Amino acid sequence: MTFDLAADLEERRRQHRFRYPLVMDGPCGRHARLEGRDYLNFCSNDYLGLANDPEVIAAFQQAASEWGVGSGASHLVCGHQRPHQELEEALAAHTGRERALLFSTGYMANLGVISALLGKADAVFEDRLNHASLLDGGLLSGARFRRFAHNDPLALERLLQRGEARRKLVVVDGVFSMDGDEAPLAALAEVCEANEAWLMVDDAHGLGVLDELGRGSLFAQGVNARTQILMGTLGKGLGAGGAFVAGSHELIETLIQFARTFIYTTAMPAAVAAATLVSLEKSRQENWRRQKLAELVKRFRAGASEQGYTLMASQTPIQPILIGSDADAMALSAALREKGFLITAIRPPTVPEGEARLRVTLSAAHELADVDALLTALEQCQK
Structure with a gap:
């Protein structure tokens, strides 16, 4: 009996589901430094902005x-x-x-x-x-x-x-x-x-x-x-x-x-x-952190909905954009990275089949201008 690991890995690549860790060269926060470039980070779980306080x-x-x-x-x-x-x-x-x-x-x-x-x-x-x-x-x-x-x-x-x-x-x-x-x-x-x-x-x-x-x-x-x-x-x-x-x-x-x-x-x-x-x-x-989060969530949902993106029923800092296809989710993630935004594509088996998404997460470390910049980038990618 042999373990055909290469075939399993190749199947993951074929499905656009191959994963690898991103090596960060800076602390968790509003920005992420990756491969010599700074990105606005919209995929951490540091909701209150305390990780680098x-x-x-x-x-x-x-x-x-x-x-x-x-x-x-x-x-x-x-x-x-x-x-x-x-x-x-x-x-x-x-x-x-x-x-x-x-x-x-x-x-x-x-x-x-x-x-x-x-x-x-x-x-x-x-x-x-x-x-x-x-x-x-x-x-x-x-x-x-x-x-x-x-x-x-x-x-x-x-x-x-x-x-x-x-x-x-x-x-x-x-x-x-x-x-x-x-x-x-x-x-x-x-x-x-x-x-x-x-x-x-x-x-x-x-x-x-x-x-x-x-x-x-x-x-x-x-x-x-x-x-x-x-x-x-x-x-x-x-x-x-x-x-x-x-x-x-x-x-x-x-x-x-x-x-x-x-x-x-x-x-x-x-x-x-x-x-x-x-x-x-x-x-x-510091309740201002939660109040700021609520403001950021409201701004993002209004802007993304107006552009026609499919959002999910969430009022929390987790704001997924439902895409559907694994390949399309990966493509949008890559396009946003080119524009300076780090948002990871989430694919099966983490989410159900046909429900690949970009999991946008907001933090009290963000500013309203950051959300506006992301919305502008999403609009450009859509066009």
Whole structure:
């Protein structure tokens, strides 16, 4: 038996789906430096513009001088340092939860939570457009795996009523990363309560962005007390790195004992935790960042719609332009890059077949003039 890897790679190229990392020669921010040229960056997840904020950088530098570069061990050996503990306590307070637990990445958090809580006697129910980490977590848990139509509480209810399970866990994104739309959390919570299921929300793209204090989807939709598990990432709206899970004391203790992706990995550097404490406080206090984002979103949607581009039902900083064909999406991305704009084409299997798109993301680091320049470039490309 042989592994014909070359054929698989060639097929990816033929489909216009071959991917490769872009080597950036500068920090994440309004501009991206690539191959000796500066571009206006419209494809990062740094929604609040905190990734390169001077106060956050200073906190990181100070903590690195005090705590070193690496934590040296897992949280349960000797890697859990004082900044980690302080960040967990701050995140719990921020999200109105009894406790919070840090993970090295959002992917690891989702795998760890679902596999720690579920087994063969259980069932997991996931929105069809959930992030890959949520889908993988459900599949790897060994629980019966069911997917329901996107943002459809009635479809979920029909699935929940069909079978018996020891535990039933409903898992959704708060803000869907490729479409930018929001889950109907109140309706989903109602279905869960009527069917004795827990609700888990991955709010990677809502944290920092939604609610007047940046507490995310659960507060913006008034369902924090009705949602048993909250996962949030620290590398998007908060501009740092890593992730956390927040919930009850019993939930966090269960994860400490059973979540393999927490137990068997090195803790994030303490300097990252210390920097995140500063960015978390800035996200709470500096509501102007969210107000500016809302203005940028409104300006972009109005201009792109007027030009005839197909936008998706999103009021968040994620503003996809639906193209359809993989080749056409790649061509538009390349044309915009020639004009000085960095916007990556998103193709299957990340999105459904026939729904390739340019995923435009806005940041508080952008100016209205940047959005206007992008709209002018889009108009030129269309002509």
